[in-house]
Amino acid sequence: AQKITQTQPGMFVQEKEAVTLDCTYDTSDPSYGLFWYKQPSSGEMIFLIYQGSYDQQNATEGRYSLNFQKARKSANLVISASQLGDSAMYFCAMREGDTGRRALTFGSGTRLQVQP
């Protein structure tokens, strides 16, 4: 079973509008972290936002917010006021547990295109 599922291969949004990128995850570990990364065409993975499984509030970082619904095992990324520079691949990722393996498991990504 996929641990991270991103069902939207591609998304279009008009400049200045908000967009939601979907992510669902699968884990039996009670402690985990969820991440969103942006990968522009240059290839570098840029960290956007983090949500811990025990965090009571949804994470926010500037124009980025994470809609964390633990019971549904979803961690959707919301980008408000889209900008042309937001056009990129977006990856949802998870790290399970507080100890041991620290690697991230990534989804297959969503390509976001912001249109003027």
Place this chain on the structure above:
Amino acid sequence: GAGVSQSPRYKVAKRGQDVALRCDPISGHVSLFWYQQALGQGPEFLTYFQNEAQLDKSGLPSDRFFAERPEGSVSTLKIQRTQQEDSAVYLCASSLGAISYEQYFGPGTRLTVT
């Protein structure tokens, strides 16, 4: 400050050649990760170092893949007898501590095996 750097940025190898990919993590970062990203997919974990110790190599696809970090800073990923299926972008990431959650990624090395 300087981020994670990787070299070379691009590498073309003929099938059967050995290659070595270098990663310079952010100075002082304890943890170092290697990931492999095939075209159109998300990165997949290869191996993890804490200082010089390789604590997890469960993602290495075969014994042709070998990674080291002898002094706890620079790391090298070596692929022996390259195959076409090894063609991918190899990403290196580092994080400050053993339990720090944020990983900082380098620009990657794009390996093409012909």
